[in-house]
Amino acid sequence: MNIITIDNVCKNYKSKKALDNVSLSIKQGELFGLLGVNGAGKTTLIKILCGLTRKTSGTIRINNFDVDKEIDKIKEIIDISPQETSVANNLTVKENLEFFANIYNNNDANTINEIVDVFNLNEVLNQRAKTLSGGYKRRLSIAIALISKPKILFLDEPTLGLDVFARRELWNIIKKLQKNITIILTSHYLEEIENLCDRVAILSNGKLLKIGTIEEIKQLNNTQNFEDSFIKLVEANNE
Amino acid sequence: MNKVVNFYKRNLKEVLRDPLIYIFCLGFPIAMFFLFYIINKFSNGNTPTFEVLSLLPGIIVFSYSFVMLTLSIMVSKDKQTFFLKRLYSSPMKSYDFILGYSLVGLFIGVLQTLICIITGLIISLISSVDFVSISNILLLIIAQFPMLITNIFLGILFGTIFSDKSAPGICSVFISLAGILGGCWMPIETMGSFETFCRFLPFYPSVYIGRIITNSTNALGIAYSFDNIASFGLITISLFMIASIFLAIFAFNKNMVSDK
Numbered sequence: 001m002n003i004i005t006i007d008n009v010c011k012n013y014k015s016k017k018a019l020d021n022v023s024l025s026i027k028q029g030e031l032f033g034l035l036g037v038n039g040a041g042k043t044t045l046i047k048i049l050c051g052l053t054r055k056t057s058g059t060i061r062i063n064n065f066d067v068d069k070e071i072d073k074i075k076e077i078i079d080i081s082p083q084e085t086s087v088a089n090n091l092t093v094k095e096n097l098e099f100f101a102n103i104y105n106n107n108d109a110n111t112i113n114e115i116v117d118v119f120n121l122n123e124v125l126n127q128r129a130k131t132l133s134g135g136y137k138r139r140l141s142i143a144i145a146l147i148s149k150p151k152i153l154f155l156d157e158p159t160l161g162l163d164v165f166a167r168r169e170l171w172n173i174i175k176k177l178q179k180n181i182t183i184i185l186t187s188h189y190l191e192e193i194e195n196l197c198d199r200v201a202i203l204s205n206g207k208l209l210k211i212g213t214i215e216e217i218k219q220l221n222n223t224q225n226f227e228d229s230f231i232k233l234v235e236a237n238n239e
Numbered sequence: 240m241n242k243v244v245n246f247y248k249r250n251l252k253e254v255l256r257d258p259l260i261y262i263f264c265l266g267f268p269i270a271m272f273f274l275f276y277i278i279n280k281f282s283n284g285n286t287p288t289f290e291v292l293s294l295l296p297g298i299i300v301f302s303y304s305f306v307m308l309t310l311s312i313m314v315s316k317d318k319q320t321f322f323l324k325r326l327y328s329s330p331m332k333s334y335d336f337i338l339g340y341s342l343v344g345l346f347i348g349v350l351q352t353l354i355c356i357i358t359g360l361i362i363s364l365i366s367s368v369d370f371v372s373i374s375n376i377l378l379l380i381i382a383q384f385p386m387l388i389t390n391i392f393l394g395i396l397f398g399t400i401f402s403d404k405s406a407p408g409i410c411s412v413f414i415s416l417a418g419i420l421g422g423c424w425m426p427i428e429t430m431g432s433f434e435t436f437c438r439f440l441p442f443y444p445s446v447y448i449g450r451i452i453t454n455s456t457n458a459l460g461i462a463y464s465f466d467n468i469a470s471f472g473l474i475t476i477s478l479f480m481i482a483s484i485f486l487a488i489f490a491f492n493k494n495m496v497s498d499k
């Protein structure tokens with residue numbers, strides 16, 4: 001069953017086409033990757049799906065709700081961990097979690113404790129967010145996104161700027177989450193997409209170049225590895 | 240309402256954990272009060288504007304501009320760190336945000352008013368001057384309320400429109416304007432057409448009405464009374480308050496769904 005259906009979506013910024021007739025669907029429970037170089041349109045698409053930016057044309061349905069008419073209902077079932085670790089800096093880790101839980105009327109101590117355990121936040125629970133390391137801030141940012149128990153979770157560049165250990169640790173957490181919710185993950189790290197995603201959509205200059213599993217994309221392009229496929233697709237589009 | 244209270248609590252914690260609030264919002268008005276008291280004392284009490292009853296409304300109005308500064312910094316930082324963007328994708332509505340920010344401004348403003356009144360009382364005791372009656376203190380708080388609201392919404396407006404780097408700069412212009420054009424420590428009533436000009440801005444009329452309530456006298460030795468300046472001032476203050484509310488709400492709603 002498709003939980004997100006995107007049909008012919010365009011987004012124009014003055015003279016630039018950020019999204020050019022993008023159509024795709026995402027299945028419930030899927031870990032779906034949006035891959036592309038900087039400026040490909042990944043973040044724009046996520047912003048449109050979350051109701052943060054309006055599309056120029058096309059239709060989008062999320063859990064059967066229309067993004068134009070029923071955005072309030074959509075906001076009840078989605079959450080986002082943006083590219084920037086957007087947390088309340090002067091609040092402690094615990095206060096941040098409680099604050100976001102209260103927004104969704106979900107301030108259940110068990111849920112918070114569960115999330116604290118999953119993300120190994122116990123040792124920094126009473127520490128102010130601004131004093132956390134980059135890795136902990138990212139973890140907190142994703143933990144916050146899960147506190148609402150969303151049906152759909154958007155992870156925009158979740159491991160951006162993290163060292164290899166922190167990145168691997170986050171991958172393991174994301175893999176654990178995958179079982180229960182639909183995750184849409186954007187990244188420009190190929191190995192991240194390859195390791196985590198069930199299916200992937202490759203975007204370049206606002207256009208959807210290919211969609212499928214990693215294996216399907218490799219086969220279609222007659223390449224041995226995913227990186228070669230990606231480069232081949234993007235270069236062909238740029239020519 | 241739960242979301243408003245939740246957001247208000249978060250904002251209050253953020254503000255109270257920032258040392259700047261104690262310096263600007265609380266320390267600065269007290270320091271100004273004592274500074275002008277000392278100047279007046281050393282000028283043998285020849286500066287009526289610096290008399291405690293005259294200073295009190297001026298410093299209250301001036302201190303409200305720091306509420307504007309605090310809110311503009313908070314909103315612009317929340318915007319800059321994408322904290323607001325994240326909240327925009329939550330079920331929070333624009334009125335939850337605006338009320339959550341406004342209540343913090345209200346809290347700081349009321350606290351500042353009380354601190355100014357207490358400081359004024361202390362100075363009046365030191366200088367053996369009769370202070371304002373309790374009923375007039377309440378009237379003074381009510382009379383300055385529109386100016387507080389104006390500053391709260393201007394703070395939200397500037398924080399929404401400008402970045403966290405430029406918002407404080409814009410606010411500092413307004414802080415200076417509040418001090419100079421409000422006649423807080425300048426005998427505007429002796430300045431002819433400049434005084435007429437100041438009537439069209441909310442600062443001077445607010446201070447003027449406050450001085451009527453505190454029974455103070457102007458630089459010419461004439462007691463402030465409810466005259467044309469005060470009645471015209473009420474219109475000016477109301478218009479600025481309504482305009483700031485509408486502009487802040489409009490700008491914030493626009494920011495919630497934008498291409499930025």
